[in-house]
Amino acid sequence: MSKKKTTKSTQTTNQTATTTPNVPDWILKPYQTSATRVGGLQAMDPMSFAPDSTPALDKVWSDAGNLRGGDYSGATGLLDGVNYDLTGTRAKDFMGDYRDLFADDVINPVLDDFDEQAGQVRAAQAAAGARNGAFRGGRWGLREGQTEGELARGRASTYGGLLKDAANFALQAGTGDAGRVQAAQEGNRGARFQGAGLLSDITSRRGADERAALDMRGRFASQQTDLANARRRAPLDVEKELQGLLSGLNIGAFTGATTNSSGTTTGTGVSKESDPLGAAGKAAQIASIIFSDRRLKRDVVRLGERADGLGIYAYRYLWSPVRRIGVMAQEVLGVKPDAVIRHPSGFLMVDYGRL
Numbered sequence: 001m002s003k004k005k006t007t008k009s010t011q012t013t014n015q016t017a018t019t020t021p022n023v024p025d026w027i028l029k030p031y032q033t034s035a036t037r038v039g040g041l042q043a044m045d046p047m048s049f050a051p052d053s054t055p056a057l058d059k060v061w062s063d064a065g066n067l068r069g070g071d072y073s074g075a076t077g078l079l080d081g082v083n084y085d086l087t088g089t090r091a092k093d094f095m096g097d098y099r100d101l102f103a104d105d106v107i108n109p110v111l112d113d114f115d116e117q118a119g120q121v122r123a124a125q126a127a128a129g130a131r132n133g134a135f136r137g138g139r140w141g142l143r144e145g146q147t148e149g150e151l152a153r154g155r156a157s158t159y160g161g162l163l164k165d166a167a168n169f170a171l172q173a174g175t176g177d178a179g180r181v182q183a184a185q186e187g188n189r190g191a192r193f194q195g196a197g198l199l200s201d202i203t204s205r206r207g208a209d210e211r212a213a214l215d216m217r218g219r220f221a222s223q224q225t226d227l228a229n230a231r232r233r234a235p236l237d238v239e240k241e242l243q244g245l246l247s248g249l250n251i252g253a254f255t256g257a258t259t260n261s262s263g264t265t266t267g268t269g270v271s272k273e274s275d276p277l278g279a280a281g282k283a284a285q286i287a288s289i290i291f292s293d294r295r296l297k298r299d300v301v302r303l304g305e306r307a308d309g310l311g312i313y314a315y316r317y318l319w320s321p322v323r324r325i326g327v328m329a330q331e332v333l334g335v336k337p338d339a340v341i342r343h344p345s346g347f348l349m350v351d352y353g354r355l
Contacts, residue, residue, distance in 0.1 A: 098170035243319035
């Protein structure tokens with residue numbers, strides 16, 4: 001319950017007051033350290049914290065841009081010149097050589113032998129005619145003519161049979177050669193098709209292996225890049241965590257201020273005073289002495305100004321995400337210097353009770 005009292009007094013006041021904040025070192029030093037670090041971070045190039053790629057990832061990107069389709073020219077080259085039309089492979093294409101061979105080895109020797117025997121027959125007949133005193137144009141001449149006819153028919157018959165044998169021999173041998181050539185052509189064609197298929201498969205697998213290796217390198221490079229970026233932002237992240245921990249402290253429960261005043265008071269007056277909070281009001285007055293140094297604030301926005309010209313600002317402390325409203329100690333120095341307190345750390349504080 002609040003208390004009310006009535007006071008009658010006569011006074012003359014000539015007073016000097018000195019207020020000294022009381023902040024434990026275990027609270028002050030972390031804030032000072034954090035503020036120093038934040039100041040150092042502010043002096044750095046913001047782009048130094050921006051995510052970036054690594055040389056390994058750049059190399060992967062470059063290699064990916066150079067990927068091309070598989071080179072199947074080797075497989076295509078294997079099929080160049082393949083004979084797809086086998087109708088031209090005929091036995092007669094090979095028979096001429098075999099006929100010539102048969103003539104040299106069989107026909108000519110047989111005919112030579114026949115001619116030699118025919119010569120022997122003529123010589124024997126001529127010798128017999130000479131012994132018998134025969135003359136040409138007579139009966140002996142007729143017999144000689146018959147002999148020559150028989151020899152001619154015999155030679156023709158022998159030659160015809162040899163030609164028939166030569167044709168059969170050439171046909172049989174040529175057919176075998178044609179079949180073997182055709183089989184060789186078909187085998188060669190099949191081998192080329194098979195080789196082209198194998199070479200095409202090798203080309204495809206090599207391309208797939210290259211892409212798989214590039215993908216694996218890309219994953220490793222991305223992990224390396226993520227780690228490098230995390231290290232780059234580590235100072236900001238650590239400072240943010242520390243400020244979050246500091247902002248969670250109830251600083252008002254551990255801080256205060258000591259005010260020393262002296263002077264003479266003479267006078268008469270009547271006043272009615274209400275202290276709804278009792279002793280808590282004094283604690284609140286002490287807690288109203290806070291850091292208001294512009295150097296400790298960020299995200300500052302001017303909202304308006306007081307009647308005495310002091311600006312009213314919205315801001316956040318460097319170490320806290322909480323948005324606050326208040327004045328700037330540097331401005332208060334020019335208007336109400338007695339409300340400004342210089343902390344041992346060098347930063348300015350404002351006693352809002354004096355404003």
